[in-house]
Amino acid sequence: MNAIETMDLTRKFGSLTAVDNVNLKVTEGEIFGLLGPNGAGKSTTISMLCTIMKPTSGTAKVNGYDIVHEPGQVRGSIGIVFQDPSIDDKLTGRENMEMHADLYNVPRDVMHSRIDEVLQLVELEDRASDYVNTYSGGMRRRLEIARSLIHYPRVLFLDEPTLGLDPQSRDHIWSYIRDLKKRENITIILTTHYMEEADELCDRIAIIDRSRIIAMDTPHNLKEELKGEIIILQTNNNDRLVDKLLETELADSITEINGELNLKVKNAHTALPRIVELAVSNSVYVDSISIREPHLDDVFMHFTGREIRETGGRALTGMGARIRGSLK
Amino acid sequence: MITPVLWLVIFGSGLGFSLTIPGFNYQQFLLPGIIAQTLLFTAMFLGISVIWDRQFGFMKEILVAPIGRVSIFAGKMLGVGTSAMIQGLIVILLGFLIGIPLSLYAVCLAIPLMLLITVGLVCIGLIIASFMASLESFGTIVTFVNMPMFFLSGALFPVMNLPWWLKWAFYVNPLTYSVDALRSVMINGWHSILPLEYNILIIVVFDVVTVVIGTYAFGKRQ
Numbered sequence: 001m002n003a004i005e006t007m008d009l010t011r012k013f014g015s016l017t018a019v020d021n022v023n024l025k026v027t028e029g030e031i032f033g034l035l036g037p038n039g040a041g042k043s044t045t046i047s048m049l050c051t052i053m054k055p056t057s058g059t060a061k062v063n064g065y066d067i068v069h070e071p072g073q074v075r076g077s078i079g080i081v082f083q084d085p086s087i088d089d090k091l092t093g094r095e096n097m098e099m100h101a102d103l104y105n106v107p108r109d110v111m112h113s114r115i116d117e118v119l120q121l122v123e124l125e126d127r128a129s130d131y132v133n134t135y136s137g138g139m140r141r142r143l144e145i146a147r148s149l150i151h152y153p154r155v156l157f158l159d160e161p162t163l164g165l166d167p168q169s170r171d172h173i174w175s176y177i178r179d180l181k182k183r184e185n186i187t188i189i190l191t192t193h194y195m196e197e198a199d200e201l202c203d204r205i206a207i208i209d210r211s212r213i214i215a216m217d218t219p220h221n222l223k224e225e226l227k228g229e230i231i232i233l234q235t236n237n238n239d240r241l242v243d244k245l246l247e248t249e250l251a252d253s254i255t256e257i258n259g260e261l262n263l264k265v266k267n268a269h270t271a272l273p274r275i276v277e278l279a280v281s282n283s284v285y286v287d288s289i290s291i292r293e294p295h296l297d298d299v300f301m302h303f304t305g306r307e308i309r310e311t312g313g314r315a316l317t318g319m320g321a322r323i324r325g326s327l328k
Numbered sequence: 329m330i331t332p333v334l335w336l337v338i339f340g341s342g343l344g345f346s347l348t349i350p351g352f353n354y355q356q357f358l359l360p361g362i363i364a365q366t367l368l369f370t371a372m373f374l375g376i377s378v379i380w381d382r383q384f385g386f387m388k389e390i391l392v393a394p395i396g397r398v399s400i401f402a403g404k405m406l407g408v409g410t411s412a413m414i415q416g417l418i419v420i421l422l423g424f425l426i427g428i429p430l431s432l433y434a435v436c437l438a439i440p441l442m443l444l445i446t447v448g449l450v451c452i453g454l455i456i457a458s459f460m461a462s463l464e465s466f467g468t469i470v471t472f473v474n475m476p477m478f479f480l481s482g483a484l485f486p487v488m489n490l491p492w493w494l495k496w497a498f499y500v501n502p503l504t505y506s507v508d509a510l511r512s513v514m515i516n517g518w519h520s521i522l523p524l525e526y527n528i529l530i531i532v533v534f535d536v537v538t539v540v541i542g543t544y545a546f547g548k549r550q
């Protein structure tokens with residue numbers, strides 16, 4: 001059975017369509033990622049699936065319950081960690097957990113053992129009786145994850161679980177999520193705008209951009225779709241090399257990220273000598289060269305023609321690059 | 329909590345000289361008005377503070393739990409109502425302390441009345457919160473809802489001696505009847521605008537209407 005199935009799920013805010021006819025199916029037991037830049041419509045999708053926002057049109061089923069007509073049953077069967085903090089920091093960690101357990105009618109006699117169990121999972125058992133306002137950002141996030149698990153939800157929503165966290169806290173949270181999948185028969189749907197996160201954790205990914213799903217597959221297949229490799233070059237004159245490369249058919253796409261040229265090619269081993277030759281014959285000095293497998297960043301680039309991160313990097317593919325070339 | 333004391337003591341003794349209500353001490357007259365004011369302000373402020381919960385995401389945690397919208401509304405009402413009642417009771421205590429004549433019997437009658445009054449006021453706060461997206465318009469609400477409701481309720485001066493055209497502003501204000509009802513039970517020999525039963529009836533009708541609208545608006549908005 002599908003844990004989640006959406007049917008033309010749509011949400012409008014006035015004239016803005018935040019989620020546009022989204023159709024997706026999430027199988028029981030998988031970790032499914034919604035990957036997209038800020039403002040793509042990820043949180044809005046999650047809000048509708050967990051019934052705190054009504055769709056403008058279309059609907060979805062979560063654990064077999066309709067989100068519009070059976071919101072009560074949906075709520076009882078899911079857990080959610082919102083993008084924005086939603087714990088009461090004037091209570092202790094344990095008090096937050098107890099309140100949540102009460103809200104979800106967890107029986108009193110098993111409540112404390114379950115709280116201990118989930119606190120252990122996120123390694124917060126030692127800090128449980130401290131007030132949450134003494135916790136770090138990463139600890140709060142871990143507490144929220146623990147809290148969302150007390151009532152043994154069958155589907156867990158994590159909206160940007162590692163947003164704004166330091167790399168160490170992020171690694172922790174990643175390992176809890178992997179643990180969870182191993183230990184419980186739980187379906188996890190997470191949103192992120194970190195490629196790496198989606199790549200690391202998800203069994204399947206939907207790439208969402210400007211309110212629409214533009215690609216959906218396993219990370220492996222999405223990368224396969226690129227059918228190629230990435231050559232990274234550092235040179236003393238990127239612009240000249242780009243102009244010359246555009247005259248050839250050597251690279252499928254060219255991106256410049258933090259001063260490095262990323263060339264997508266079909267086969268790096270045959271393309272590399274040609275590229276070096278081209279550089280040398282145009283007296284462009286090459287500082288370094290490396291080859292890598294495509295990342296999800298490249299996949300996002302491929303499908304949208306844009307870089308997922310707002311900072312650093314500019315896309316020089318297709319028309320854009322040509323226009324830029326001819327302007328000089 | 330400082331405000332009601334200031335009102336009672338300073339305003340009470342200050343205005344007392346210029347305003348005489350035959351047969352009563354002005355502070356005695358003022359106390360029920362200040363109780364109503366305290367209930368009004370606490371209930372409205374805390375009611376509107378639901379927006380705050382919403383902005384800080386805490387409300388989401390409640391809204392996504394498998395509990396009905398009506399119970400969330402009722403819970404919020406209970407919480408805010410309790411705070412307002414506590415504030416109101418403190419004002420009564422202050423009244424005692426500054427020597428306003430009050431019988432225990434009067435207090436026993438006043439408490440259930442205060443409860444009735446609070447329900448409607450909390451609901452107004454929650455209704456306003458349902459229609460507001462952010463706390464930015466909070467000041468406007470205070471200026472255009474709280475202040476008129478307070479000043480046009482007879483909390484500070486008797487309604488009876490006002491010109492007829494101004495009286496209407498008081499008569500459409502539900503708080504007028506709350507203040508009047510409180511005075512009926514707290515001041516011996518008070519000549520009320522309406523008989524106590526009618527006052528109570530008006531308050532109850534107001535409560536029912538605001539509860540119905542509130543439950544609906546609250547469920548819709550969230």
Ligand SMILES: Nc1ncnc2c1ncn2[C@@H]1O[C@H](COP(=O)(O)OP(=O)(O)O)[C@@H](O)[C@H]1O
Pocket residue numbers: 013016017018036037038039040041042043044045
């Ligand atoms: N309550 C709202 N009212 C109006 N616009 C909204 C609201 N929530 C989200 N939006 C808009 O909808 C779009 C999608 O937002 P969101 O789902 O939060 O994106 P994401 O989570 O992918 O960053 C954005 O343009 C955002 O400004």
Ligand SMILES: [Mg+2]
Pocket residue numbers: 042043044083159160
């Ligand atoms: Mg978001």
